[in-house]
Amino acid sequence: MAWASTVPAPMVSVSYLRSPQAIRTQAQYLLELGLADRLHHFQVDLMRLDAVADYVIEIMQRNYPNGNIPFHSRWRHFPADRVAPILQNLDVWERAKARFDLVIPSVLLDAGAGSAWRYRDAAGRVWQRSEGLAVASLDLFCQGKFAQVGDLATDAIGLAQLTLNDLAIGLQVSPTNPIVGLEGRWQILQKLGQILARSPQFFGSDRPRLGNLVDYFQHQSVDQSLSAVTILQTLLESLSDLWPERCVLAGQNLGDVWNYVPMDSPLDSSLDDRTASTSTSTSTSVLVPLHKLSQWLTYSLLEPLMEAGVTITDLDQLTGLAEYRNGGLCLDLGLLRLKHAQDTQTAHSVASALVVEWRGLTIALVDRIADRIRQKLQKTAVELPLVKILQGGTWSAGRTIAQTLRPDGSPPILIESDGTVF
Structure with missing residues (x-):
């Protein structure tokens, strides 16, 4: 077979x-x-693709029976009755800026919280996982914890003044309510x-402020149109120093990019010509960019931006998200199989070959699932873009099957998270 190009x-x-x-x-x-069965840890079974697509369609139609599926984004995790009232007195552009100010730190706090953590809001409602982190970050924002003068x-x-203890209190962390990666989030x-x-x-x-990115994107737009790719690349450029220096090229921190050494390297005589080599890679490794949090943020x-009148183009050039709900869907429903059963018994580093394979395969398989769903529903990519299939969708289906198979709804593989990847 012809190997896909590195x-x-x-x-x-x-x-x-x-x-x-x-x-x-x-x-x-x-x-x-x-x-080609040339991965260290996984086998792929595309015979399961129809069954997975059918399962996702079932979840989509259950969650959105009218077919009106919103975008997959952090906004789905905020209570519907909480955000609009606090921004209602702002004009259209100031509202967009305030929404940037809220959602960017919320996304950055949205690494996996772990199964033990809970958050109780002022109304006494108890939240967990992504929704819990969303509500907690919304409360911190409304309390002015991210701003120097305590406003929205x-x-x-404001961020410089936020202490680790402030964040721990804001997230209600305690010995009996632990959260994964608290210090990494801070x-x-x-x-x-x-x-x-x-x-x-x-x-x-x-006043250096996250909301001022709205002005930057407005200047980048042409006739009020802006490419989604421009948004992603701007975030990857402007926020590159956020991430631990795992992989560096030309003095630039690449963030969620990983070295991967294929099985039996070199794969063929042309490997060296097709290998991405950096100061942190070996002569037989390839680079696997994933950029999960940056795409989630995009x-x-x-x-x-759309509510402010900006038209977004190139939306389907973005990819699925390399995270454990989409990846768990593929593993729990048999699209992927672990070669070694004991791999479910221990936690794995995000830099491990197993996790890099799992996350990369997730992106490719979500594309396959999306194509099959569109075929079955007779929809085009314009009518049913990937960002809606993720929401409707693969992420929701991944969570549902996890809760069905495991009482705590945990992913099928345990990951050692530092709060900067998922």
């Missing part, structure tokens, strides 16, 4: 590795390795404040 050597650049094209290319590469904003000084918010202070081209100079910025 990142071609002439194209190994920071800008390429920050593109949806690179994410898809490398995900497809891992899928083709899987179909997120600025450099460090991200600290780094975010530092980035705001030194990046006036994106966040303004008088999806979450679309609605504030």
